[in-house]
Amino acid sequence: MAEVRIEKLRKSFGAVEVLKDIDLTVEDGAFVVLVGPSGCGKSTLLRSIAGLEPVSDGIITIGGRKVNDLAPAQREIAMVFQSYALYPHMDVAANMGFGLRFAGTPKAEIAARVAEAARILQLEPLLKRRPRELSGGQRQRVAIGRAIVRKPQVFLFDEPLSNLDAALRINTRVEIAKLHKLLAATIVYVTHDQVEAMTLADKIVVMNQGRVEQQGKPLELYYRPANLFVAGFIGSPAMNFLPGKVTPGGVDLGADGALALPLPAGAVPGSAVTLGVRPEHMRIAGTADGLRIDATVELVERLGEMGYVHLRLPSGAVAIAEIRGDVGLGTGDRTSVALDPAHLHLFGADGHRIA
Amino acid sequence: MRKPASAFAVHAILGLYTLLAIFPIVLVIMNSFKAKRAIFNTPLRPPLPETFDPIGYSRVFGDSSLPFYYLNSITVTVGTIFLTLLTGAMAAWALSEYKFRWNTLLALYLSIGIMVPIRLGSVAIIQLVAEMNLINTLTALVLVYTAQNLPLAVFILSEFIAQIPRDLREAARCDGLSEYNIFLHIILPLIRPAMATVAVFTMIPVWNDLWFPLLLAPTGGKQTITLGVQQFLGQYITDWNAVLAALSTAIVPVLVLYVIFSRQLIRGLTSGAVK
Ligand SMILES: Nc1ncnc2c1ncn2[C@@H]1O[C@H](COP(=O)(O)OP(=O)(O)OP(=O)(O)O)[C@@H](O)[C@H]1O
Numbered sequence: 263m264a265e266v267r268i269e270k271l272r273k274s275f276g277a278v279e280v281l282k283d284i285d286l287t288v289e290d291g292a293f294v295v296l297v298g299p300s301g302c303g304k305s306t307l308l309r310s311i312a313g314l315e316p317v318s319d320g321i322i323t324i325g326g327r328k329v330n331d332l333a334p335a336q337r338e339i340a341m342v343f344q345s346y347a348l349y350p351h352m353d354v355a356a357n358m359g360f361g362l363r364f365a366g367t368p369k370a371e372i373a374a375r376v377a378e379a380a381r382i383l384q385l386e387p388l389l390k391r392r393p394r395e396l397s398g399g400q401r402q403r404v405a406i407g408r409a410i411v412r413k414p415q416v417f418l419f420d421e422p423l424s425n426l427d428a429a430l431r432i433n434t435r436v437e438i439a440k441l442h443k444l445l446a447a448t449i450v451y452v453t454h455d456q457v458e459a460m461t462l463a464d465k466i467v468v469m470n471q472g473r474v475e476q477q478g479k480p481l482e483l484y485y486r487p488a489n490l491f492v493a494g495f496i497g498s499p500a501m502n503f504l505p506g507k508v509t510p511g512g513v514d515l516g517a518d519g520a521l522a523l524p525l526p527a528g529a530v531p532g533s534a535v536t537l538g539v540r541p542e543h544m545r546i547a548g549t550a551d552g553l554r555i556d557a558t559v560e561l562v563e564r565l566g567e568m569g570y571v572h573l574r575l576p577s578g579a580v581a582i583a584e585i586r587g588d589v590g591l592g593t594g595d596r597t598s599v600a601l602d603p604a605h606l607h608l609f610g611a612d613g614h615r616i617a
Numbered sequence: 618m619r620k621p622a623s624a625f626a627v628h629a630i631l632g633l634y635t636l637l638a639i640f641p642i643v644l645v646i647m648n649s650f651k652a653k654r655a656i657f658n659t660p661l662r663p664p665l666p667e668t669f670d671p672i673g674y675s676r677v678f679g680d681s682s683l684p685f686y687y688l689n690s691i692t693v694t695v696g697t698i699f700l701t702l703l704t705g706a707m708a709a710w711a712l713s714e715y716k717f718r719w720n721t722l723l724a725l726y727l728s729i730g731i732m733v734p735i736r737l738g739s740v741a742i743i744q745l746v747a748e749m750n751l752i753n754t755l756t757a758l759v760l761v762y763t764a765q766n767l768p769l770a771v772f773i774l775s776e777f778i779a780q781i782p783r784d785l786r787e788a789a790r791c792d793g794l795s796e797y798n799i800f801l802h803i804i805l806p807l808i809r810p811a812m813a814t815v816a817v818f819t820m821i822p823v824w825n826d827l828w829f830p831l832l833l834a835p836t837g838g839k840q841t842i843t844l845g846v847q848q849f850l851g852q853y854i855t856d857w858n859a860v861l862a863a864l865s866t867a868i869v870p871v872l873v874l875y876v877i878f879s880r881q882l883i884r885g886l887t888s889g890a891v892k
């Protein structure tokens with residue numbers, strides 16, 4: 263296994279710069295998840311690491327070796343594609359052993375490694391089947407098996423679970439987590455799914471428009487997002503944002519009222535700020551004084567024990583608050599919400615976190 | 618599901634077309650088994666016991682040179698198919714996969730060949746073949762036919778290659794295959810149905826052609842079967858029994874080739890490749 267280090271990476275397609283100055287370290291054995299909106303360059307970054315896409319500038323090293331000019335095969339990586347990309351004219355065993363065949367590995371060893379991977383992934387009864395005779399989940403496991411048998415330094419996954427149904431996705435997610443422990447593998451993993459990102463990652467990298475917005479441990483991103491983009495991207499439903507102004511004693515939210523907050527050193531009275539608060543840190547009819555906002559209920563969504571209330575604030579802004587149990591609210595009811603002072607986020611006019 | 622009425626209409630039209638297409642062939646085969654008088658008196662009747670006469674076949678099989686003409690035709694056809702498919706698939710792969718400077722121009726140049734009939738260049742071709750000392754050789758025919766069929770082959774095959782998911786080629790690249798091996802072990806197996814199509818398109822005109830055999834290999838035992846049959850067509854007298862029998866037997870080899878290729882056509886090989 264090996265560390266992947268990316269320095270000042272740039273990639274342009276013609277005049278369009280898709281990756282802008284990416285710096286990223288994937289520690290040996292770490293599970294790094296890339297997230298970001300569609301088109302932000304996640305796949306391009308992954309394909310650059312794989313060597314499928316030549317980079318415009320910057321350095322990529324794998325295990326201390328600069329790989330910029332090496333072909334994919336020489337980089338000792340294995341990639342699992344969203345579409346699985348199994349060879350349709352070969353059976354499962356041949357698919358998994360295909361790369362080894364061309365690396366000149368002895369037949370007996372290929373068979374042993376394929377059998378080993380098949381055992382780990384429970385593919386043994388399927389070895390003689392063609393890809394078209396497999397279900398989506400089985401194909402996915404074959405694609406992972408094909409990566410395992412080559413014993414690569416780094417595994418690259420591009421949205422491997424997005425074609426699976428919800429139940430299978432959870433299963434396979436758990437399998438991948440186990441596999442990571444078992445193989446002690448270095449993994450770079452692209453996903454759209456928040457839950458996958460939060461549960462699998464040692465480190466999440468949030469990308470936006472070709473840049474890294476923030477990287478860190480999942481909970482670090484959740485509790486201390488570095489800017490508005492990350493705050494809005496991590497967490498579901500998304501964080502509520504309320505525009506306001508800094509006052510000597512707290513934050514003035516205009517029509518929504520003034521909140522008394524201990525202000526951090528960086529907050530200059532009179533400057534514009536955005537107050538962020540997650541739905542789970544807004545309590546309906548709570549009692550915290552000084553941090554209350556009146557609201558009208560627009561919609562109540564019940565998901566069972568928990569649910570969400572969509573609120574219209576006096577300023578006209580919409581906010582979502584989490585509820586537990588039956589709070590006895592209906593559309594049109596007037597109520598108030600209390601903000602949890604321990605979990606408020608303040609962002610400056612430039613979008614960066616103040617506190 | 619289609620509505621039964623429209624399904625019936627489709628089948629009726631196809632059936633009618635099949636009848637039209639098959640009618641002359643049936644006529645040739647039927648009459649090849651009849652006595653000469655019966656061919657002219659009752660051309661539309663199947664051979665009856667009193668009109669049955671295999672004389673045409675005994676003349677064809679009795680002719681010592683005809684087997685060689687068959688062999689020549691088969692050699693030329695198979696050789697052409699092989700060369701067309703090999704060079705065509707390689708060119709199609711290069712044109713659709715690799716970005717290089719003259720890529721588009723080259724593809725355009727090749728597609729011009731689809732529109733311009735090669736026979737316009739017959740005089741130049743004869744000169745070229747003569748210069749190369751290839752007159753009266755099968756090599757000349759194979760080369761000319763390959764040139765004739767290559768443009769369409771490249772066109773069709775590159776369409777098919779473009780449909781192979783990019784992920785498959787990249788998976789192979791990650792698996793460490795060289796570009797040649799990707800072509801041989803991934804691309805070629807996956808475009809087999811397309812190659813069968815091209816083979817069928819190539820084979821029929823080549824097998825039936827009279828023009829180039831007449832120009833490039835008219836004598837010296839290198840005649841193709843279409844040319845060989847001409848010996849039964851005299852200026853004053855034509856041996857219709859033999860002509861019909863020779864034409865009937867000439868169907869067999871193309872039919873066999875067609876059956877071989879059509880088996881490839883039916884299978885949808887790419888299914889299950891992705892998602
Ligand atoms: N071969 C290419 N030529 C030109 N532009 C490209 C090419 N490949 C990708 N792009 C552009 O680069 C940008 C990033 O694409 P990329 O596939 O990396 O996005 P992504 O983050 O993986 O998105 P998604 O989540 O939808 O998969 C997109 O705007 C895309 O249009």
Ligand SMILES: [Mg+2]
Nearest residue numbers: 304305306420
């Ligand atoms: Mg992508």
